[in-house]
Amino acid sequence: MSKTQVNMTVNGNAVSALAEPRTLLIHFLREEMNLTGAHIGCETSHCGACTVDLNGKSVKSCTVFVGQAQGAEITTIEGIAQEDGTLHPVQEAFREHHGLQCGFCTPGMITRAWRLLQENPKPTEEEIRYGISGNLCRCTGYQNIVTAIQAAAADLSIKEAAE
């Protein structure tokens, strides 16, 4: 099948590549870019394991064609920590508050929570639960995920106040 040129920015780096138009963004990121942090859990946009940030919005990259990401700014889990490896407060909170068990949903969950806390820096528990309801976790019962997001929100607001 013929290939088309795609250009986008991924985790701050300009990317230019050839891809079959029917290629899904998640496959492009995982197979062409070797960014295997975002996972594929359902291919129907229900589980959220493939969540990435596209132009400032959380999207399920399993139901986005690579062509739809033409010219987009994309952030994946690999782009959330600082370049020196310092974890983002959301990542730190998931680790510290045991917000994961098997870890398969974690990159999508963190990428979503990272955007959620930019959309709503002081969410209630209910707002967190609805805000991540597009991301399935089968291990934890969500309890420590919610706790981790609450802790990250508190940490971020302290950091913001200090700035």
Next chain:
Amino acid sequence: MALDDTRITGFKVVGTRPDRPDGLDKVTGRAKYGADATAPGMLFGAIVRSPHAHARILGIDTSRAEAMHEVKAVVTRADFAPGLTGENLNVLENVMAGEKALYDGHAVAAVAATTALAARDAARLVEVEYEILPHVTDVDAAMEEGAPVIRADAADGSVPEGMHPNVVRYHESGHGNVDEGFAEADLVIEEHFTTEATHQGYIEPHACLATLGADGKGDLWCSTQGHWIAQKTCAALLGLEQSALRVTASEIGGGFGGKTTVFIEPVALALSRKTSRPVKIVMSRSEVFRATGPTSSTSMDVRIGMKKDGTITAGQGVFRLQGGAFPGAPMEFTAMCAFAPYNLKHVHQVGYDVICNRPKQAAYRAPGSPMAAFAVESVIDELCNRLGLDPIEVRLKNGSKEGTKASFGPTWDRIGLIETLEAARDHPHYSAPLNEGEGRGVSCGFWFNHAGETSVTLALSEDGTVQLMVGTPDIGGSRASMAIMAAEELGVPYDRVRVTVADTASLGYNDVSHGSRVTYASGLATIQAARDTIRKLCGRAAAKWGIDPEAVEWRDGCAVPSGPNAGEFDPMPIADIAARMGRTGGPIVGHYEVTPEGAGVSFATHIVDAAVDRETGATEVSRYTVVQDAGKAIHPSYVEGQYQGGAAQGIGWALNEEYVYGDDGRLQNPGFLDYRIPVASDLPMIDTVIVEVPNPGHPYGVRGVGETSICPPLAAIANAVSNAAGVRMRDLPMRPARVLEALQDRTGE
């Protein structure tokens, strides 16, 4: 391995809550799961699946697929080992159909191509000619006279004469005389219950990367709960020597029992053998639903007699489970778990394993037990309601304790059911007032727990740090628990122990990470391997000091002279001994191999409040408390995580999750849209209470915790909903339409 009473108090590391060693990799996306591996020259496999529930395969035409230039190989049943018997034959039949397709989604062929998209295209070009046969997907219908015979010779010798050939195994157990017991009762209630099949619902689909050369030597990377069973089974299915196939377990994205067997792994190996190239296969979600093991669906009858004072006089149950097109539905576990929490003079239980045109069931967290608890604990709840008795007091009155003869034979050792009931009774949740429209339910649950073959190696590095190799894939934070136990024994900090899940070439055989066995069995072996290491460390110190090794003790990470030599030499730290080990006798390595006895059974009591919307029939779980005996919690946060995870899965099973088959025998809901697992906004915070009644069969008293947590929820939620709605719910899931119908039947609307 007896309980080590000297260790019960004074733990330094056990019971703390350190960060998990795999945490950084998992929050940064670095952790490598099944689908994350690649190899030079790698091909992608795709599987051709039957669209029919039951069909004879008349022919497979692969020519159009093979004509695609991207396609490198097509395999069918002819590419696997002939002449298999027993469970190996069942697994092969399931992995690749022989003469008949036995369920919607059954694999019939597979292709390997240079890209994943081309492989999918090619799979659609494989033409299979079918003769469609009558099918049956319901357990009761499959037992009826005239039901289609799925596999004529599948029944074993346990099945009584005159049963339909779809009944393939039979179980009966109990003691006393139930008729006598029912005659003593003031009230006897008998009810019929059903539950639908549910899927484990791990978010990571099955994935593997296989390499197999013409010399019969291979490597397999896969997402699995047990790589030795994968090695053994794949070797059999492909006709290989077991040791010629090295299997490495990837990071695993959830299993819950569903990754204790193989599905795509033998197919990827067959495609690799045919092409001499590495082959990767990753399942889609719909393949996971259609063709990997869900749990059994059930049809159950339970009868219980009770006196006015709450004494249970007799219990009887008949449990019919379908496990797909193959023997193995865990009906004996259902039967054995049903009355296990209770001390009964008269008890009798029967189980039927029935085959249907559905995928081969696989284990799901305490296989068979949650359904049993649903039926039995619902009848007990109804008896309590009608006799005006408190459900926890009744359970305390009849509860099993040390010395009780269990409903299925053995006499209980030290167990913690009563302690969980007392803690539940005393928990603020149990006495909290209910809101308008809410009902409260309680239930007990039981699981056996398993031990299994286990092998562990602990190697000291020259800087005094520790490498611990275990063979049980980490499905619940076990690397943290193992590091805690090794650190406790060796007297070194937790973060000096690096735990690796070793491949099949690096350790002796290890049973699967199932049966809630890992913290118990790999933990026990870790403790013993550490003690083996300590003996060697003490020996090196004794040689240096020129004293008897027996006169050296290990304290706080140092060899210390004791007895007549006490105080004679300065303590020798582990790092000093490690730095010199090359010159003092060579590497210091401890190991332990065992099939332990005494896994230690586990009980739990759950309390649930649920509100039922009378307009829609929708249920909201408003409060949930889990009380469970852990024996000894090594990492309490991970014990709590198991409790919460089990409860959440149970909530899904009770309220929403079900396999729905159409009249055509096809699965109607093979995706997360229509097979709805709980999302964050469906659940409340789940409170947990860890009860610790030490297991006499583990040095620290550990009992497995992973599975018991899913045993009580179906019943506890059904009791809460029934009490809220004022009508007994006997069929799961309690989806809104079903609850609404029950409400309307009750009020005559």
